Amino acid sequence: MPADKPNEKQNVKKVTPRSQDFAGWYNDVILRAELADYSPVRGSMVFRPDGFGIWELLRDELDRRIKKTGARNAYFPLLIPESFLKKEAKHVEGFAPEVAVVTHGGGKLLEEPLIVRPTSETIINHMFAQWIHSHRDLPMMVNQWCNVVRWEMRTRLFLRTLEFLWQEGHTAHATREEAERETLTMLEVYRQFVEDFLAIPLIVGRKSAAERFPGADETYTIEGLMADGRALQCGTSHFLGQNFAKAFEIRFLDESNQLQYTWQTSWGVSTRLLGAIIMVHGDDQGLRLPPAIAPTQVVIVPISRKPEEAEKVLAAARDIGDELERGDVRVKIDTREGLTPGFKFNDWEMRGVPIRIEIGPRDVAAGEVVLARRDRLGPDAKQKVFLAEVPSRVTALLAEIQQSLFDQALANRSANTREFDNYAALITQMEGEGGGGMANVYWCGSPKCETKVREDTKATCRAIPLNQNCAAGKCIVCGEPANERAFFAKAY
Numbered sequence: 001m002p003a004d005k006p007n008e009k010q011n012v013k014k015v016t017p018r019s020q021d022f023a024g025w026y027n028d029v030i031l032r033a034e035l036a037d038y039s040p041v042r043g044s045m046v047f048r049p050d051g052f053g054i055w056e057l058l059r060d061e062l063d064r065r066i067k068k069t070g071a072r073n074a075y076f077p078l079l080i081p082e083s084f085l086k087k088e089a090k091h092v093e094g095f096a097p098e099v100a101v102v103t104h105g106g107g108k109l110l111e112e113p114l115i116v117r118p119t120s121e122t123i124i125n126h127m128f129a130q131w132i133h134s135h136r137d138l139p140m141m142v143n144q145w146c147n148v149v150r151w152e153m154r155t156r157l158f159l160r161t162l163e164f165l166w167q168e169g170h171t172a173h174a175t176r177e178e179a180e181r182e183t184l185t186m187l188e189v190y191r192q193f194v195e196d197f198l199a200i201p202l203i204v205g206r207k208s209a210a211e212r213f214p215g216a217d218e219t220y221t222i223e224g225l226m227a228d229g230r231a232l233q234c235g236t237s238h239f240l241g242q243n244f245a246k247a248f249e250i251r252f253l254d255e256s257n258q259l260q261y262t263w264q265t266s267w268g269v270s271t272r273l274l275g276a277i278i279m280v281h282g283d284d285q286g287l288r289l290p291p292a293i294a295p296t297q298v299v300i301v302p303i304s305r306k307p308e309e310a311e312k313v314l315a316a317a318r319d320i321g322d323e324l325e326r327g328d329v330r331v332k333i334d335t336r337e338g339l340t341p342g343f344k345f346n347d348w349e350m351r352g353v354p355i356r357i358e359i360g361p362r363d364v365a366a367g368e369v370v371l372a373r374r375d376r377l378g379p380d381a382k383q384k385v386f387l388a389e390v391p392s393r394v395t396a397l398l399a400e401i402q403q404s405l406f407d408q409a410l411a412n413r414s415a416n417t418r419e420f421d422n423y424a425a426l427i428t429q430m431e432g433e434g435g436g437g438m439a440n441v442y443w444c445g446s447p448k449c450e451t452k453v454r455e456d457t458k459a460t461c462r463a464i465p466l467n468q469n470c471a472a473g474k475c476i477v478c479g480e481p482a483n484e485r486a487f488f489a490k491a492y
């Protein structure tokens with residue numbers, strides 16, 4: 001945000017302190033870092049280039065990983081006959097309240113209204129029924145990158161908007177085992193992707209019946225804990241059983257010529273992940289981007305006071321930039337005129353660029369530069385490096401910052417994850433300052449106890465970890481025997 005009149009007292013407008021007002025801080029960071037803006041349509045948003053650039057990097061990497069599993073990309077239409085939604089009873093119940101309906105087209109009332117996809121199970125399964133006839137057609141695995149529309153009443157940038165971007169994978173298999181395996185394979189693809197690439201530590205598990213995808217037999221989830229102590233669902237993978245196969249008549253002749261229904265899955269992650277990146281890694285200076293998804297990984301700020309110095313400094317900056325680019329580092333040189341170095345430093349910190357290189361005339365003469373890392377604050381964040389060592393030091397530092405952001409997020413999550421065996425203590429924790437963190441409790445599995453927790457604390461069951469072998473315990477709510485622990489938290 002360049003000031004109108006350059007002067008020595010330029011300041012980047014500070015964001016609301018995170019500890020003071022997390023929601024205010026979150027919006028400030030998004031707007032000031034120019035990731036997104038509000039659209040004239042209430043509840044929808046504009047992705048600005050800096051925000052969309054993060055999505056593109058994330059999308060390209062996840063797309064590569066999805067294709068490695070054998071799924072291929074396709075594209076299905078935005079508009080779906082309204083009757084399709086009604087074919088699967090639970091699906092319609094879950095989605096009908098938030099569906100946008102098109103009733104007119106070309107100036108005429110439509111014979112059958114069309115819905116704007118809230119998700120594409122119905123249209124994709126309608127097509128699967130045309131394409132799947134024999135066991136030789138299976139497995140069928142498609143993925144699509146698209147927008148979906150859900151008419152949300154309470155919206156928040158990236159986290160909950162009328163329209164958002166995502167990928168949705170849909171697969172059909174000959175056997176239950178194969179479909180179950182696919183559901184868990186994708187869950188693991190998501191876990192690795194979000195932890196490695198987005199540097200967000202996750203809790204992995206299955207959802208309770210109340211939190212399940214409408215129409216699924218089982219929903220699996222990856223959950224992150226945000227810096228304010230609230231959880232965010234970062235992605236889901238659903239085992240759909242034969243529910244959609246039966247609703248859409250997807251049948252195939254098996255090897256012994258018997259007609260069978262397919263077994264199916266669907267799985268997705270969305271632009272919500274951008275909200276997670278901001279809320280897990282950001283600080284009072286603004287955004288902090290893990291290098292893997294930073295559209296600009298290194299910014300070079302040339303500093304000179306006299307015009308005769310400027311040329312030399314800029315030439316040195318360009319040399320460094322070219323060399324880093326040759327090593328596939330995404331680099332930018334800040335040649336904006338009339339702005340103080342201090343303003344530029346703060347501005348790039350706000351935008352979350354992982355590494356800043358400062359170079360002035362004295363540095364050029366000494367053959368060195370200053371590297372500043374965004375994951376640390378204070379004098380500890382800066383180091384002098386000889387020019388010849390910049391490329392290797394930058395490469396190493398990018399990897400170090402990626403790991404350090406993950407470690408910081410993990411430390412924060414650990415500090416905010418607590419085991420409870422006393423119900424009153426759980427309520428007190430959830431009532432306290434902040435989001436309340438992640439609570440790890442024994443739960444008997446009854447929906448009644450889950451509802452009571454939600455009513456008393458606003459916390460919901462986020463995930464029931466897989467393959468638990470904990471000793472039997474007592475449900476934190478009713479005291480009856482419980483075989484499993486579950487994570488409860490207030491969630492976005």
Ligand SMILES: [Zn+2]
Nearest residue numbers: 444449475478
């Ligand atoms: Zn219970």
